[in-house]
Amino acid sequence: MTTLQELRPWERPFWKPTPGKGGIFFYLIVIHALALTGLILYPLPTFSVLIPTLLLTALGGFGTSVCYHRMLSHRTLKLNKVVEHVLIFCAMFNGSGAPASWVAYHRQHHARADTPEDISSPKQGGFWWAHLRWLYQSAPADRQKWCRDLRQGGYKVWTYAEVPVILLSIFCGLLFGWRAFFWMGSIRLVYSLHMQCFVNSITHLGHAKEGDSSKNVWWLGPLQLTAWGENWHRNHHSNAGSARLGLRWWQTDIGWYFICALEAVGLASNVKRPKPRTVHLAGVEKNLKAANVPQPGLEAAKL
Ligand SMILES: [Zn+2]
């Protein structure tokens, strides 16, 4: 029995945050209440409000997908230090929290995928646990164990900046009026939150007998303005050492295009590309399964 199996936090009532996470629960309630109020008062943004809202959302998506996920969690590329810290700010401004906590949860997720120690797995607590509840009802991931590399230097400073940055994010639009306050603040934050939470919930509703429960969900891509390419989650779990998530030419991966652009102008380096065989396998795997052809060594070959 692991500690988590004994605690079974997913069996707690959903309105009870775990000790120490009351602040996160409060933040989630506040942004949802504000977003709902905003949608009632100002159901549509004006053009001059929509453009900065989309821009902030998109930048936050690059911060979380390219910097937090592909670079800091998996070390699949190196970024120019200025670009890296600008993207960290963008990710925090979009509600992703400080780098150390995001990366610790994420590395734990990969190392323990589908087991009771995988804190955001829908297998333990169902859809809503995987989508939102784990954020405020699970014990924090052990940063000393999972991300010792992010507990020093410039990264440490961001941990102290979490609250000021999120307050700035909620209230920044107020400079441009109430409509901008709601759209550039809480509505953007709620949208970004749920689009990124879909990666833990919807893209983990596959069947574990096919490796792990991760799956590619093509239709999520166009909706996830803030999780660029993360809908190709099966590709990612199968080849976590690659900075590219969309492996086929038609698998749109804006985060990857952004990395290529940064690399072209010298702001990204050591970019890890998928192994050629993995790209091929992503295409043939489905056909082999459809034809019920045995696939000896297919899973091993992908890693
Ligand atoms: Zn990952």
Ligand SMILES: [Zn+2]
């Ligand atoms: Zn996953």
